[in-house]
Amino acid sequence: MNDLLDPKNDFVFKRIFGSEENKDILLAFLNRAFMEAGETPLTEIILMNPFTDKDSPRDKQSIFDIQAKTIEGNLINVEMQLFNKYDNEKRTLYYWSKQYSGQLEEGKTYKLLKKCVTINILNFSVLPNNRYHNVFHLREDHCGITLTDDIEIHFMELSKLNEQMIPNEGGLLNWLLFLKSENTDSWEVLKLNEPGLEKAMTALEYLSQDAEARRLYEMRQKHLHDEASMIEGAKEETKLEVAKNLLRMGMDLSSIAKATGLPEDDIKKLKPMH
Structure with a gap:
């Protein structure tokens, strides 16, 4: 059980949940998500972009999301995000809208547009509440009537879970x-609660023993870390620029520290030498 690959790595996640032979794993996971959102479970799912060996971490452009379709033609997109790329709300709306509008060929009627569901599984927190699973729809503010059921966005924030939360159902x-x-000691309990998980766990153990899969995983981890470092670096650079501008405007150090989140000592170093 030791030295397992991290299933939060999007390459590993797609190999477990997004391959044709593991479609039942994806279906079981989706049904639990939909049941929590008060919806009817699915009986079948069609994979639109099943995992193949072409999905290589060597390709920097690879996005290891999972695209599926229900029998009724509704579209589902599942994406695992290990690191925060920021502007998550706008990013998810942008990808949702591309998926929604991409269904319609020119000259076709709008009524052909089917519901699109986006599921974001995040290894960090973006929403200001304690719920680990938040579901968004388009509803009227006062009486809660639905304008259309065509938009559904899930945020599942793994950062809001802790080991004490092991359920008994x-x-x-x-x-x-x-x-x-984080802790495989609880796996036996999780498996008893959710029989479908056994296949997912076995798939992860099998992958973890595969030398080629491990090599590709390490490659993907490095790419994800590099990307996260670049984003963080750019963010810090922006903070420094803001701090410089506020200094020029004569704002005091403690206010600048509050506004930017930078330590006062770092801000002092930005003061022009006279």
Whole structure:
């Protein structure tokens, strides 16, 4: 059980949940998500972009999301994000809108547009509440009537889970605790709660023993870390620019520190020498 690959790595996640032979794993996971959102479970799912060996971490452009379709033609997109790329709300709307509008060929009627569901599994927190699973729809502010059911966006924030949350029944939480995978001691309980998880765990153990899969995983981890470092670096650079401008405007150090989140000592170093 030791030295397992991290299922939160999007390459590993797609190999477990997004391959044709593991479609039942994806279906079981999705049904738990939909049941929590008060929806009817699915009986079948069609994979639109199943994992193949072409999905290589060597390709910097690879996005290891999972695209699926229901029998009714509704579209589902599942994306695992290990690091915060920021502007997550706008990013998710942008990708949702591309998926939604991409269904319609020129000259076709709008009524052909089907519901699109986006599921974001995040290894960090973006929403200001304690719920690990938040579901958004388009509803009227005062009486809650739905304008259309065509938009549904899920945020599952693994960062809001802790080891004390082991449930004693089936449900989405078991799946999310498996994905968080900080402690495999709880796996026996999770498996008992959710029989579908056994296949996911076996797939992860099998992958973890595959030398080629491990090599590709390390490559992907490095790319994800490099990307995260670049984003963080750019963010720090922006903070420094803001701090410089505020200094020029004569704002005091403690106010600048509050505004930017930078330590006062770092801001002092930005003061022009006279």
